[in-house]
Amino acid sequence: MTKADIVAKISDKSGMEKGDVQATVEAFMKEVKESLENGENVYLRGFGSFIVKERAEKTGRNISKNTTIIIPAHNIPSFKPSKVFIEGVKNKVKVK
Numbered sequence: 158m159t160k161a162d163i164v165a166k167i168s169d170k171s172g173m174e175k176g177d178v179q180a181t182v183e184a185f186m187k188e189v190k191e192s193l194e195n196g197e198n199v200y201l202r203g204f205g206s207f208i209v210k211e212r213a214e215k216t217g218r219n220i221s222k223n224t225t226i227i228i229p230a231h232n233i234p235s236f237k238p239s240k241v242f243i244e245g246v247k248n249k250v251k252v253k
Contacts, residue, residue: 193234205238 164182168175189207192199199207214230238246 196232201239203239203241205236205242208235208237209233210235 160182164175164178167173167182168178171178189199193207193209196209198209201207209232212231212233215228217226217228218224219226
């Protein structure tokens with residue numbers, strides 16, 4: 158599913174114009190991104206949490222040059238789904 162698909166579904170279900178829904182979805186994503194960039198986690202009850210995770214420094218390999226490199230510690234964005242979200246997916250999506 159793409160962002161356009163999400164906008165179309167919300168527009169159909171709510172009766173709002175697609176342009177208004179598009180602006181709302183864009184604003185939501187911008188706020189989540191800015192919060193994470195500022196080191197603030199975003200908690201959405203019943204859905205999940207967008208969190209900043211810290212990765213420790215580690216040793217990696219450049220296989221083309223066969224050399225060892227140090228990957229510095231850094232932060233990455235992450236999503237942790239809520240228990241309700243996880244149970245819904247477990248119960249409704251069949252294992253292939």
